[in-house]
Amino acid sequence: MRTLLCAATLVLVTSSLTPRLLNASDLPGIPPETVADYIHAVIEADRTFYTIHVVERQQKHGVTTAAENWRTKKNVLPLPAQFLMESSDLAMKTGLKVRYRLISLWPINPGNGPYNEAEKNGLESVRQHPEQSATNTVRDGDQTYFQAIYADRAVSQACVTCHNAHPKSPKKNFIVNEVMGGLVIEIPLAP
Numbered sequence: 001m002r003t004l005l006c007a008a009t010l011v012l013v014t015s016s017l018t019p020r021l022l023n024a025s026d027l028p029g030i031p032p033e034t035v036a037d038y039i040h041a042v043i044e045a046d047r048t049f050y051t052i053h054v055v056e057r058q059q060k061h062g063v064t065t066a067a068e069n070w071r072t073k074k075n076v077l078p079l080p081a082q083f084l085m086e087s088s089d090l091a092m093k094t095g096l097k098v099r100y101r102l103i104s105l106w107p108i109n110p111g112n113g114p115y116n117e118a119e120k121n122g123l124e125s126v127r128q129h130p131e132q133s134a135t136n137t138v139r140d141g142d143q144t145y146f147q148a149i150y151a152d153r154a155v156s157q158a159c160v161t162c163h164n165a166h167p168k169s170p171k172k173n174f175i176v177n178e179v180m181g182g183l184v185i186e187i188p189l190a191p
């Protein structure tokens with residue numbers, strides 16, 4: 001009897017000491033806000049790197065420049081905004097319905113203005129509180145999306161110089177580090 005009790009205690013003690021391996025499916029879901037923050041961290045890192053270490057670097061050394069007509073003009077780079085839009089299109093092609101775009105209260109391309117009043121409010125909110133995303137839920141056809149708008153800052157002089165000089169830019173006095181617009185990320189919520 002005594003031996004049996006000892007064995008049972010040993011089993012209990014060792015099983016409470018052995019770390020139990022958790023499967024991702026055992027855990028509660030990651031909130032959409034956090035998923036959007038993860039995606040944002042990656043997109044922003046790529047966008048900043050491309051602008052500073054590819055576009056700005058090539059322009060500074062007179063190698064080449066970035067321009068809208070990069071597809072037809074083989075020796076120019078895609079604009080940072082086009083890099084982002086093209087990668088969003090590729091992400092959509094995976095079928096995962098994750099999408100993102102740039103918007104602004106002073107868009108060079110009128111198609112990049114806020115789609116509605118809620119997006120306009122989101123842009124104003126991230127301009128005042130750049131550290132905090134503006135979140136919402138939007139519907140497109142049968143699909144509901146979680147939407148997060150993040151501040152899009154002028155991380156380099158190249159952002160400012162190009163926008164201020166662009167003939168179609170409604171604002172000509174952007175300064176470095178200013179919030180120039182917003183990065184909208186939309187991820188599908190369960191149907």
Ligand code: HEC
Binds near residue numbers: 047051079081082154
């Ligand atoms: C070489 C020029 C150039 C550079 C550099 C550049 N942009 Fe732009 N940006 C543009 C053009 C042109 C568009 C419009 C693209 C389109 O047709 O949708 C645009 C689009 C945008 C938009 C969407 C609203 C709009 O104006 O249409 C935002 C926001 C934006 N850029 C912010 C930035 C930031 C921040 C940087 C630096 C990280 C940057 N841009 C670098 C030229 C530039």
